[in-house]
Amino acid sequence: MIDVRDLVYEYPTTRALKGVSLHVKPQTITALVGPNGAGKTTLLRCLAALEPPYSGSVTVDGRDTREAPRAIHALLGYLPDFYGLYDALSVRRVLSYAARSRGISPALTASAVEKAAGRVSLLDRLDTKAGELSRGMRQRLAIAQAIVHEPRVLLLDEPAAGLDPQARRDLSTLLVALKDAGMTLVVSSHILAELEDYCTEMIIIEDGLIVGGNAIKVRDADRPRYMLEIATARSDLREFLAGRPGVDVIEADEYHALFTHPRNSAARARLIKAMLAAGFEVSSLGESTKALEEAYFKQVGQAR
Amino acid sequence: MNPEFERNLWLELRPGRMIVMTVVLALAFFAAALSQGFFAGPGEVARWGYFIIVVLWGARNAANSVVGEIRAHTWDGQRLSSLSAGTMMWGKLFGSTAFNWFGGAICLVVILAELVQEHGPGVAAIELVYYLAIGVIAQSAALLASLIAAGRRQARTQFEIFLYQATGLAAAVAVYVVWLIADPARSYLLHVERTDVVMWWGLACPAQPFLLLSMALFAGWMLTGCYRQMRLELKMRNGPLVWLAFLLFMGAYVAGFDVWLSGNQALTNLDAVALRLLLAGTVYGTLAYAMVFLEPKDRVRFRWLGSEFGRFHLGTVLANLQGWMMSYLAAQAVGIALIVWLGRASLLQDQAIACAMLGFLTRDMGIVVLTNARKRGGDFTALAVLFLLYALLPAIFASLHLTTGLALFTPRPTDPVWLSPLAGWAEALVVWIVAVAAIALPEERAKPAAA
Numbered sequence: 001m002i003d004v005r006d007l008v009y010e011y012p013t014t015r016a017l018k019g020v021s022l023h024v025k026p027q028t029i030t031a032l033v034g035p036n037g038a039g040k041t042t043l044l045r046c047l048a049a050l051e052p053p054y055s056g057s058v059t060v061d062g063r064d065t066r067e068a069p070r071a072i073h074a075l076l077g078y079l080p081d082f083y084g085l086y087d088a089l090s091v092r093r094v095l096s097y098a099a100r101s102r103g104i105s106p107a108l109t110a111s112a113v114e115k116a117a118g119r120v121s122l123l124d125r126l127d128t129k130a131g132e133l134s135r136g137m138r139q140r141l142a143i144a145q146a147i148v149h150e151p152r153v154l155l156l157d158e159p160a161a162g163l164d165p166q167a168r169r170d171l172s173t174l175l176v177a178l179k180d181a182g183m184t185l186v187v188s189s190h191i192l193a194e195l196e197d198y199c200t201e202m203i204i205i206e207d208g209l210i211v212g213g214n215a216i217k218v219r220d221a222d223r224p225r226y227m228l229e230i231a232t233a234r235s236d237l238r239e240f241l242a243g244r245p246g247v248d249v250i251e252a253d254e255y256h257a258l259f260t261h262p263r264n265s266a267a268r269a270r271l272i273k274a275m276l277a278a279g280f281e282v283s284s285l286g287e288s289t290k291a292l293e294e295a296y297f298k299q300v301g302q303a304r
Numbered sequence: 305m306n307p308e309f310e311r312n313l314w315l316e317l318r319p320g321r322m323i324v325m326t327v328v329l330a331l332a333f334f335a336a337a338l339s340q341g342f343f344a345g346p347g348e349v350a351r352w353g354y355f356i357i358v359v360l361w362g363a364r365n366a367a368n369s370v371v372g373e374i375r376a377h378t379w380d381g382q383r384l385s386s387l388s389a390g391t392m393m394w395g396k397l398f399g400s401t402a403f404n405w406f407g408g409a410i411c412l413v414v415i416l417a418e419l420v421q422e423h424g425p426g427v428a429a430i431e432l433v434y435y436l437a438i439g440v441i442a443q444s445a446a447l448l449a450s451l452i453a454a455g456r457r458q459a460r461t462q463f464e465i466f467l468y469q470a471t472g473l474a475a476a477v478a479v480y481v482v483w484l485i486a487d488p489a490r491s492y493l494l495h496v497e498r499t500d501v502v503m504w505w506g507l508a509c510p511a512q513p514f515l516l517l518s519m520a521l522f523a524g525w526m527l528t529g530c531y532r533q534m535r536l537e538l539k540m541r542n543g544p545l546v547w548l549a550f551l552l553f554m555g556a557y558v559a560g561f562d563v564w565l566s567g568n569q570a571l572t573n574l575d576a577v578a579l580r581l582l583l584a585g586t587v588y589g590t591l592a593y594a595m596v597f598l599e600p601k602d603r604v605r606f607r608w609l610g611s612e613f614g615r616f617h618l619g620t621v622l623a624n625l626q627g628w629m630m631s632y633l634a635a636q637a638v639g640i641a642l643i644v645w646l647g648r649a650s651l652l653q654d655q656a657i658a659c660a661m662l663g664f665l666t667r668d669m670g671i672v673v674l675t676n677a678r679k680r681g682g683d684f685t686a687l688a689v690l691f692l693l694y695a696l697l698p699a700i701f702a703s704l705h706l707t708t709g710l711a712l713f714t715p716r717p718t719d720p721v722w723l724s725p726l727a728g729w730a731e732a733l734v735v736w737i738v739a740v741a742a743i744a745l746p747e748e749r750a751k752p753a754a755a
Contacts, residue, residue: 070540078380086376101307
């Protein structure tokens with residue numbers, strides 16, 4: 001869906017992107033992670049065809065950002081890190097304007113507004129002025145603005161900044177729902193925990209370069225990552241697991257193993273049974289909740 | 305309805321504000337009517353009210369219609385919208401100033417009522433066009449200035465908004481002063497010599513219709529400029545034809561005023577054709593200087609243009625020339641025509657000065673391109689270099705009585721006559737060689753991505 005080749009972007013005094021190449025698959029949620037100042041926002045703005053590359057190319061759905069920026073704009077929803085709202089207008093009018101300005105006909109505007117407001121749980125606030133909303137609600141309204149026209153690609157720059165835990169969970173649910181509805185999402189953040197719940201791919205950007213050179217698959221719906229723990233140390237843990245059908249060991253020591261395995265409870269039960277039969281004292285087995293963090297530090301560690 | 309216009313109406317035309325505006329203006333007119341000469345009458349109050357509300361305040365709102373969005377972080381959302389450049393431009397220009405036009409309309413009713421009563425409907429109709437034109441010109445000039453600044457990523461602070469507003473006010477003042485020339489009632493105000501005719505291309509044109517038509521044409525060009533600048537902000541491309549049409553218009557319009565120069569002692573050698581060529585060339589040179597500073601100097605674009613030129617894709621190159629490039633080429637073409645024309649009368653010294661002017665123009669374009677070639681924001685450096693070349697160094701040379709050396713910096717009569725053109729073109733050649741090298745040099749090599 002998105003292809004970037006040798007992208008270089010310069011500000012007056014600094015080169016923010018130094019030859020970035022990446023590929024984002026359709027209907028995925030890709031995390032764009034890296035420290036502050038790494039170039040995440042600049043990259044998102046280049047993907048949104050808001051900034052022309054100094055050199056290199058960016059294509060979205062086969063269209064080049066230099067050649068057809070307006071066609072790309074029509075495909076996109078974009079939430080900048082510092083977003084703005086028309087505080088003096090009601091939520092309904094903010095969304096109506098967003099819908100009309102994104103090409104939705106007057107006849108369909110009301111339903112589009114209600115659908116977007118419903119997705120971010122703001123239906124009961126339609127007649128409240130944007131300036132009177134809480135920070136979390138403003139964030140949700142900004143996201144509703146970005147999705148009111150049902151874009152095919154959604155770029156979100158630090159969407160969870162300043163949200164409370166419940167609002168973050170709601171955001172995760174929303175983003176997964178948008179992905180399931182067919183959208184391709186790229187979400188930037190410098191807080192890994194934020195992205196852990198919903199990202200399927202990860203791109204690590206540091207000092208204007210992609211660490212590892214491409215996106216890393218961090219979550220596979222069919223083959224999730226599992227973390228296994230045994231009570232007594234066994235030096236043959238890795239070897240044993242590697243020999244089982246369907247198991248791909250990512251890393252292992254004498255007590256722990258991280259591996260991928262089909263999402264199938266019967267297959268998992270067979271694996272546990274085989275381990276117990278082989279004398280492994282299995283104390284826990286569960287889906288890894290730190291997939292992104294592990295992948296991040298593994299990549300960054302290799303790069304250094 | 306235009307969504308941008310509608311959104312602005314939601315923000316601007318709130319009932320409370322409209323009632324306050326109506327009441328305040330009604331009270332002002334009432335007080336003027338009661339004062340019996342102590343204050344000016346309602347008509348004069350309405351005129352001042354119109355200028356303050358539509359021109360002064362309206363120019364600020366027009367400038368703020370883009371800068372305000374940038375400051376509120378809503379501009380990117382608008383740039384990503386599917387609104388056309390025209391829809392966005394009209395929506396902003398007349399939407400952000402809707403409240404000003406509401407107040408202005410109240411003032412206009414009073415002004416026109418007085419004019420109809422005192423001078424009849426004909427004068428009232430002409431004045432109506434004048435008031436509408438001055439409002440539109442002031443607001444569109446402010447919007448154009450803010451859009452140009454937005455394109456240069458320089459539209460952020462309140463002071464900058466004031467500068468864009470001031471641009472609108474300057475345009476309005478220019479219209480006001482020019483209009484006074486033909487106004488029998490008020491020309492004494494600014495001690496402007498009143499005239500009933502304007503000499504243009506040797507024709508005696510009645511002043512009021514000529515100025516009114518000129519105003520309408522310039523308002524049209526101003527709006528065209530806003531539209532094209534909005535296209536750029538929305539990431540659309542502008543072709544060269546509109547700018548070429550503008551150049552033709554400006555050249556033809558300004559060249560028609562040759563009679564203004566005919567009394568100049570320094571130009572007595574020149575006939576009407578030479579004066580017209582000089583005027584057209586000067587306006588093209590001025591536009592080249594203005595545009596080379598206002599337009600973005602994108603090294604990637606220059607490189608691409610160079611590569612297309614190298615492949616003899618001349619159609620592509622011509623279609624993608626920037627405004628300053630076309631203005632520069634027009635100045636060169638008219639300058640060469642002037643030199644040829646002067647050659648018919650053997651005016652060697654005048655030919656040499658014209659040739660030198662073209663050389664120094666070429667050098668100056670090169671300086672601006674060079675200072676922007678390796679970094680963005682090199683315009684201030686270019687201005688400093690030009691100040692050095694046109695003011696400081698000539699002042700030093702003059703104080704040292706090195707008068708021949710002044711030909712190194714400005715076009716001037718010299719002995720031998722070829723010295724000034726030689727200096728101009730030699731400097732131009734050097735500057736452009738360095739500029740092309742700076743553009744063509746490979747950029748800093750990116751670090752390879754970690755494997």
